[in-house]
Amino acid sequence: MERKWIDKEKLKEFLTATVGKESFSMDPVMLLAFATDASRFESMPDAVVRPNSTEQISRIVRYCYENEIPVIPAGARTGASGGTIAVYGGILLDLTGMNNVLALDVDNLQVCVEPGIVNDKLNEFLKPHGFLVPGPASSYAATLGGMVGNDSSGKKAVSYGTTDAYVLKMEVVLPDGRVTTLGSNALKTASGMNLVGLFTGSEGVLGVYTKIWLRLIPLPEAEGIAMALFDELTNAGRAVINTFKAGIIPGCVEILDKSSIYAINQYKPEMNLPDVEAMLLYEVEGSSFEIEPKINRIAEICKESGAIEVKKATEKAEIDRLWEARSLVGAASVRVRKGYARVYAGEDISVPISNIPEMLTFLRELSIKYDFPIVTFGHIGDGNLHPAITIRKEVAEDWPKLEALIEEINLKALELGGTVTGEHGIGIARARYMKLEHGEVALDLMKLIKRAIDPKNIMNPGKMALDEDPEVILSKIPDRTI
Amino acid sequence: MHEKIENWSQAMLKCVRCAKCNSICPTLEERGWEVIGPRGRIKMALGMLQGKIFPNELMTNGEYTCLICNHCVEICPSGVECTEIILHAREEMFNQGFAPQTSMMLVEALEEEHNIFEMDQEDRTLWSMEVEDIVEDHLNSDGKIGYFVGCLGSFMGRLSQIPSSLVKVMDHLGLDFTLLGEEEWCCGSPYYLAGGREMLKEYAEHHFSAFNNLGVEKVVATCAGCYRVLKDIYTQVTGLKPPFEVVHANEFLADLLDQGKLQLNNGSFNKVITYHDPCELGRHVGMYAEPRKLIQAIPGVTFKELPDTKKDCLCCGGGGGVKGVDADLAMARALKKVDQAKLINAEAIVSGCPSCYDNINEAIKQQEANIRMMDIVEIIAEALGLE
DSSP states (O other), X not given: OOOOOOOHHHHHHHHXXXXXXXXXXXXXXXXXXXXXXXXXXXXXXXXXXOOOSHHHHHHHHHHHHHHTOOEEEESSOOOSSOTTOOTTOOEEEEGGGOOOEEEEETTTTEEEEOTTXXXXXXXXXXXXXXXXXXXXXXXXXXBHHHHHHHTOOOTTHHHHXXXXXXXXXXXXXXXXXXXXXXXXXXXXXXXXXXXXXXXXXXXXXXXXXXXXXXXXXXXXXXXXXXXXXXXXXXXHHHHHHHHHHTTOOOSEEEEEEHHHHHHHHXXXXXXXXXXXXXXXXXXXXXXXXXXXXXXXXXXXXXXXXXXXXXXEEOSHHHHHHHXXXXXXXXXXXXXXXXXXXXXXXXXXXXXXXXXXXXXXXXXXXXXXXXXXXXXXXXXXXGTEEEEEEEEOTTOTTHHHHHHHHHHHHXXXXXXXXXXXXXXXXXXXXXXXXXXXXXXXXXXXXHHHHHHHHOTTOOBSTTOTTSSSOHHHHHHHSOOOOO | OHXXXXXXXXXXXXXXXXXXXXXXXXXXXXXXXXXXXXXXXXXXXXXXXXXXXXXXXXXXXXXXXXXXXXXXXXXXXXOXXXXXXXXXXXXXXXXXXXXXXXXXXXXXXXHHHSSTTOOOGGGGGGGGGGGXXXXXXXXXXXXXXXXXXXXXXXXXXXGTXXXXXXXXHHHHTTXXXXXXXXXXXXXXXXXXXXXXXXXXXXXXXXXXXXXXXXXXXEEEESOHHHHHIIIIIHHHHHOOOOSSEEEEXXXXXXXXXXXXXXXXXXXXXXXXXXXXXXXXXXXXTOOOHHHHHHHHTSTXXXXXXXXXXXXXXXXXXXXXXXXXXXXXXXXXXXXXXXXXXXXXXXXXXXXXXXXXXXXHHHHHHHHTOSOEEEEHHHHHHHHTTOO
């Protein structure tokens, strides 16, 4: 596939009539600003449009269908896999302006929102009502549309599941411009195929979400935290497994390994974290009477599993203090070595929990082998690790080394029975692993579904290895964006 | 240009485009388009240096609507100096002739008359009518304390109570102070904000020498912008260091309070007061404690913080030279500030910057809110019974 010639005058005329000249841009300056997300890829769309209604989106998509122009639905573009990169140009729909809460139905535990609403803003709205919609670490910017598209999740996926677990219903503009509603307002349904499930996590390749109904999660009454230190990695992994075996599902379990502890101590020496192999942070949520017994039991389990030290907290100030290390690790990871900056690559593997120690050891070996700082942290409760790799972006030879490094990381994750992405998605960055991870038949099934719904392949083409060979795509677009 | 690309890209390389900056950017919140937010502004700056795009009206609007509020720098987990990058982009655009017309009008005014209003420099002391006798005694006199009035306080009649108040307070305390009168020029901030930072050298040299000649050891400013130019920006841009200490009225008065020279226990001010942190004093410098200490020292005051305060304080829209480029945008932010003040039932908003004062005061009028805008020196003068 190649970038298609587009009659720009005709497109301009159409967009002026459809959304008005203030709501779209074909200026190269604007197009460059929308050519990137948090991934390392860059490709300019032909137009950026900020629609404000389902009707406008439907008309735009219909026009694109008739003229075979790619459509890229986009939220805050915080994705790390290149999911909103306009590989073949086309119209990028910036949905961040469609950010309203359309209806709150507390009696039926649901809220209806437009796709551009930011997760934190939605939770600000829900808080006085006593509810929340769980989100990823980027919930300060991530939009619900993007979260549904990526089936996003964060540290609390252990207890709440991924976004998929609370999408009840959605209004979608299909690739030919038709508008349909999928799912039900009932809190459960066994009716027909699960199309909500199919569209959730489809990374914008099947249609544009224009309304999303979400199941509400009650705000926890109380929370507590346990921090455990280990001088053996395997003991940390064992502690998490033993916790689940004891029937305790924590709100989240996070791990900081030696590399993270080193990075945090370097960034903020006053933290003075002990030089151990791993630190586990358990968060427990629920009613006030159940917090303390659960935290105590987790502390016991950690000790039985070989923790050398355990601290507990149920008061806000102490909880915040114990969480501080985890909250600093992102910032600390980019400051380990002067002149090295972070790239989102190989950053989202997930493996069965029992294999976490092996994966962490392997990452340390790779850091030495490639001489790149790698700071690893993540959600050990669901096996999801985030190795933060830093390189010298302006040094040409670092880029092929990076490619080789992430290949080793991803292949190891698959070898250990895991996945190349726990929560960030496939996009362009991880498309080359689709066949390996899913097998030829499963990938063929996905391609068939894509073709059935989007026969002209206009919806977010070039993603998830559903059309062109990922290696060919990678050779066509700059992937060293600084 | 190549050297610049090297230097700049080092600064921009740290950016991982996580959009945390976008989530708090006041201008992006108002306008929605990526180019009106920090992540887009950095992308445009880098694109220009790499030759991927050329400056145009859209880019001018993007880079010059930044309020220089530094909230993005405060929040960036990767330590990206967004504000500095944006100011460098403006410098490049200024040199290529892409600074906005309103910014250039200020620059031209400085070239003509050394003040932003292009008024005759002889009129620099028109503000002092109310305190004429005091000012006459101190004008160009030898003195240990130099007062830098700033263009807004000097020429905008509706802000003249700010310099008058400080002069009254200093006179009341019997301080040995002096003023430059028509020898005071604009600090040069419009050059800096427009991108013509090279012109700052002449302004730095002039002010350093003018105050030095009067034996000044400490310069006090009531304008947050002038304060930062005198204290930090002259040095950052030109390498020249002021041969005197530079303080803002906040710290100047707080110091006098600590020394026991400023006694506020006689007056009373029975109002609910809040403090708006000007970006130039707050996020840029970290001056949070001093104004609060002063306000809380006034008998009768009930001090309440705004919902977003200190490092999270919402920019009032009055900075960055944005009022000239997009007045509606600047006012939209000031209106939000007034909304926040209403939420805490504030009867007065105190600040330490005439630009914030003017913008917020206009928003108060538009909303017909029952709130009084005050400068820190004004409330202190009133508390001393000097009004």
